[in-house]
Amino acid sequence: MELPSINIIFKNKANTAIERGERGIVALVLKDAVPSTNPFVVKNENDIIDGLADANKEQIKLALIGGENPPKKVIVYVVPADAADFSTALNYLETVKFDYLAIPDVDKTDAIVTWIKQLRDDKDIKVKVVLPHTAADYEGVINFDxxxxxxxxxxxxxxKYCSRIAGLLAGTPLKMSATYSVLSEVEDVPHLTKDDGxxxxxxxKLIIINDGEKCKIGRAVNSLTTIDTNKGEDFKKILIVDKSDMWHDDVKRTVGDFYLGKYPNNYDNKILLISAIQAYNDQLVLEGLLDGSLADYNKVSIDISAQEDYLKSIGxxxxxxxxxxxKEANTKDKVFLMSNLKWTDAMEDFNINVII
Incomplete structure (x- = not known):
């Protein structure tokens, strides 16, 4: 028998959602002489420990710059300079909360992509990674190019600039997209034509563009390119995936803290849980994170199809x-709920007609 699972597709709380989105958590894995305190947490430059190579101190500082806001903190895990892989760091990071990972010394990215997919798809841990030149075709991987x-x-x-991008994404509020975020420290990047961009x-590909005056993020997309009925066009947007991950984590954590194992699994208690999640959705509508203009969306209910399939499976x-x-049938220790979310996006594409 395994631990009880809360399997939420889109798989504290709504009135602090914006603040939490503004202050995400970055994880950095660095190669260096392993310090006596490892891992360690950095909230500002004064927290950077002595003994690290200057190049690694610089990587932490890059992450701390953030976006509209600085990240809440940077979790730094150091592996030996001659380490063959990053497995010890990845094993640790699986056990802590973070939003974006960067590994400045990464060479082969396949193992990192596989790990991120396992966390998100198999272990229900919704984290993202910024990797260089990595066409992963996956919403949890940012292909910085x-x-x-x-x-x-x-x-x-x-x-060496993935740490900066991870910090920028972690510090971008959930009411904003990182699209066209200006990197004021960047003096120049290779110039691309509009067609190339x-x-x-x-x-x-997530790219930095030079518009002739400043350098800024192009469109804030992840590496997903293949869409289907489960992952539509919206899943290409970093903002939408961030919001979905936030919803998943909030609901999963709240259910685990306040409901799992604490109430009889009957219809009345399922309705109470549905009402609690619905209140969360309603608050997200008020905060402008969910689109409240469509009456049939953002509703929470018993997943009739899944519940019926389960009942059939037990005879x-x-x-x-x-x-x-x-809906009222006894489902033993299983709870089947669903919610059809409609996130608001950021203003990115403009069509302005001028009549003279």
Missing amino acids: TDNIAAFGKTYTTA DKAVSEG EDTGSMKEQQI
Whole structure:
């Protein structure tokens, strides 16, 4: 028998959602001499411990710059400089809360992509990673693809600027997109034509563009390019995935803290739980994170189809049961709920007609 699971698709609380979105958590894995305190947490530059190589201190400072706001904190895990892989760091990070990961010294990214997919899809841990030149075709991987970044009087490779991007994404509020976020420290990047920039975005690449005056993020997309009925066009947007992950984590945590194992699994208690989650959704509508203009969306209910499938699997004859009877049926320790969320996006595409 395994631990009880709360399997929520989209798989504290709504009135603090914006603040939490503004102050996400970055995880950094660095190669260096392993310090006596490892891992360690950095909230500002004064928290950076002595003994790290200057290049690694710089990586932490890059993450701390953030976006509209700085990240809440940076969790730093150091692996030996000669480590063959990052497995010890990844094993630790699986056990802590963070939003965006960067690994400046990453060489081969396949193992990191596999790990992120396992966390999100198999272990229900909704985290993201910023990786250089990695066409993962997956919403949890940000494919950062700009090289030769001139900033702070030097030139950075793509890998060495992933920490900056992770901090920027973690520090972008949930009412905003990172699209066109200005990186004021960046002096120049390779210039792309509009066609080249559009092609990069369509291929799931997050790029920095130079508009002739300043350097800024192109469209804030993740590496997902293949869409289907489960993951539509919206899943390509970093903002939408961030909101969905927030909803998942909040509901999962609240159910685990206040409901799991604490109440009899009967219809009345299921309705109480539905009402609690519905109140959360309603507050997100008031905060402007969910779209409240569509009456049929953002509703919470018993998942009739899943519940009926389960009843059949345990030998119940549902053929003659009415819908309400299926809703009220005894599902032992299983709870099947659903919610059809409609997130608000940020203003990114403008069509302005001028009549003279």
